[in-house]
Amino acid sequence: MGVAERKEREKEVLREQILTAAKTLFLEKGVEKTSIRNIADLIEYSPGSIYHYFKDKDEIFYALHQGGFQQLMTKMLVINDLPHPMERLKAMGSIYVQFGLDNPDMYDLMFIKEAPLDHVARTKALQWNEGEATFKFLRSTLRECMEQGYFQGHEEETLSFLIWSTVHGMVSLQIRRRCEVVLADRQDTIVKDGLNEFFNILDRQFS
Amino acid sequence: MGVAERKEREKEVLREQILTAAKTLFLEKGVEKTSIRNIADLIEYSPGSIYHYFKDKDEIFYALHQGGFQQLMTKMLVINDLPHPMERLKAMGSIYVQFGLDNPDMYDLMFIKEAPLDHVARTKALQWNEGEATFKFLRSTLRECMEQGYFQGHEEETLSFLIWSTVHGMVSLQIRRRCEVVLADRQDTIVKDGLNEFFNILDRQFS
DNA sequence: AAATGTAATTGAACAGTGTTTAAAAATAAA
DNA sequence: TTTATTTTTAAACACTGTTCAATTACATTT
Numbered sequence: 001m002g003v004a005e006r007k008e009r010e011k012e013v014l015r016e017q018i019l020t021a022a023k024t025l026f027l028e029k030g031v032e033k034t035s036i037r038n039i040a041d042l043i044e045y046s047p048g049s050i051y052h053y054f055k056d057k058d059e060i061f062y063a064l065h066q067g068g069f070q071q072l073m074t075k076m077l078v079i080n081d082l083p084h085p086m087e088r089l090k091a092m093g094s095i096y097v098q099f100g101l102d103n104p105d106m107y108d109l110m111f112i113k114e115a116p117l118d119h120v121a122r123t124k125a126l127q128w129n130e131g132e133a134t135f136k137f138l139r140s141t142l143r144e145c146m147e148q149g150y151f152q153g154h155e156e157e158t159l160s161f162l163i164w165s166t167v168h169g170m171v172s173l174q175i176r177r178r179c180e181v182v183l184a185d186r187q188d189t190i191v192k193d194g195l196n197e198f199f200n201i202l203d204r205q206f207s
Numbered sequence: 208m209g210v211a212e213r214k215e216r217e218k219e220v221l222r223e224q225i226l227t228a229a230k231t232l233f234l235e236k237g238v239e240k241t242s243i244r245n246i247a248d249l250i251e252y253s254p255g256s257i258y259h260y261f262k263d264k265d266e267i268f269y270a271l272h273q274g275g276f277q278q279l280m281t282k283m284l285v286i287n288d289l290p291h292p293m294e295r296l297k298a299m300g301s302i303y304v305q306f307g308l309d310n311p312d313m314y315d316l317m318f319i320k321e322a323p324l325d326h327v328a329r330t331k332a333l334q335w336n337e338g339e340a341t342f343k344f345l346r347s348t349l350r351e352c353m354e355q356g357y358f359q360g361h362e363e364e365t366l367s368f369l370i371w372s373t374v375h376g377m378v379s380l381q382i383r384r385r386c387e388v389v390l391a392d393r394q395d396t397i398v399k400d401g402l403n404e405f406f407n408i409l410d411r412q413f414s
Numbered sequence: 415a416a417a418t419g420t421a422a423t424t425g426a427a428c429a430g431t432g433t434t435t436a437a438a439a440a441t442a443a444a
Numbered sequence: 445t446t447t448a449t450t451t452t453t454a455a456a457c458a459c460t461g462t463t464c465a466a467t468t469a470c471a472t473t474t
Binding site for chain 4: 035036037047048051056057
């Protein structure tokens with residue numbers, strides 16, 4: 001009868017509970033300081049039971065990091081309203097940077113921490129679907145810019161990587177606190193300022 | 208008489224031994240997987256004795272990260288042979304990237320890991336001397352480029368941060384394995400290719 | 415309704431972590 | 445030789461991720 005299906009649903013509910021608890025703890029303490037026992041305490045189950053729903057800790061944080069890409073991708077969709085590809089490219093940069101600064105722990109998990117990639121490597125998936133989709137989105141936007149005459153003489157994939165690296169570099173230096181000591185007085189504005197300088201340079205890459 | 212000085216020297220010797228052991232282990236396993244007990248085993252002392260020479264684990268890895276900056280700075284000095292500031296700037300980029308790719312764990316510790324900055328924060332030093340010196344080196348080179356007519360209309364500090372971010376972004380995406388999944392087929396060359404694209408863009412920033 | 419089989423849950427254990435501390439050993443000064 | 449100081453140690457504390465045999469809960473079959 002429908003009993004197997006109901007059980008399946010119940011199992012899914014607890015899986016979600018674990019993820020919600022994990023996300024709550026992770027957003028206030030980060031990955032390292034969120035323990036399996038912390039998660040178990042919060043959902044009022046024993047630590048061992050977590051392992052009936054997730055293979056290991058990395059799998060939990062891989063699932064969370066997937067949610068982060070969902071979030072980021074949703075925010076990215078607003079660029080479709082912009083007519084000019086160059087505006088879309090810059091808007092992508094702004095959204096990416098803003099996402100990183102607004103959600104430092106999630107950004108950390110998505111683009112800095114090894115945990116999610118360790119999981120990808122172990123499942124022998126050989127591909128990081130979330131990252132790949134985001135990168136392809138950047139590539140196609142850049143291609144449109146090139147079709148309009150921007151970035152002549154550049155190679156699409158390489159330039160996409162370079163642009164990604166630039167915004168990632170700014171966000172990650174900020175997140176991992178390399179700015180607050182080197183650029184103490186401009187802590188809050190340096191990333192936005194840097195992004196604007198970047199946009200100026202990009203704008204000049206016409207013809 | 209000279210007994211206090213001798214003791215001081217002996218203490219320094221053991222301090223160095225600890226650092227050497229820590230470095231050995233850290234270079235083959237990374238920070239997280241190098242434990243105080245591992246270090247103690249290697250120098251054949253008890254774990255507790257380490258705490259007579261270092262306040263905590265972060266202090267040990269802060270000391271190691273200082274050595275990394277020494278290394279990087281030494282490599283950077285060869286740019287003084289280059290007559291044109293723009294060549295010096297590009298050489299700095301190449302050396303920085305090469306250092307990161309050649310010494311991923313050390314780079315990780317210097318520019319990605321939180322441990323050394325945690326120590327900086329706790330000692331209330333309020334400044335990260337190693338990072339500051341490196342950044343100032345970049346700034347002064349960039350200033351010379353600007354004096355020669357490059358990067359007109361840009362602000363020195365902001366542009367320095369942008370350039371640093373770009374090279375750091377490429378290295379850190381590579382080191383934290385975000386390339387090997389998104390750009391699998393170009394894994395070994397993508398950073399060098401990206402750097403060359405970057406140099407092309409920089410060269411065009413004249414007048 | 416009782417017995418059986420299956421899935422979920424538990425608590426205890428394992429082997430590790432950074433760190434603290436009281437006691438012991440080693441060394442220096444009196 | 446005694447006293448004082450420094451160095452070293454073992455043990456303990458409170459954690460960590462993970463495994464596993466035993467228990468509980470529940471669905472199916474007799």
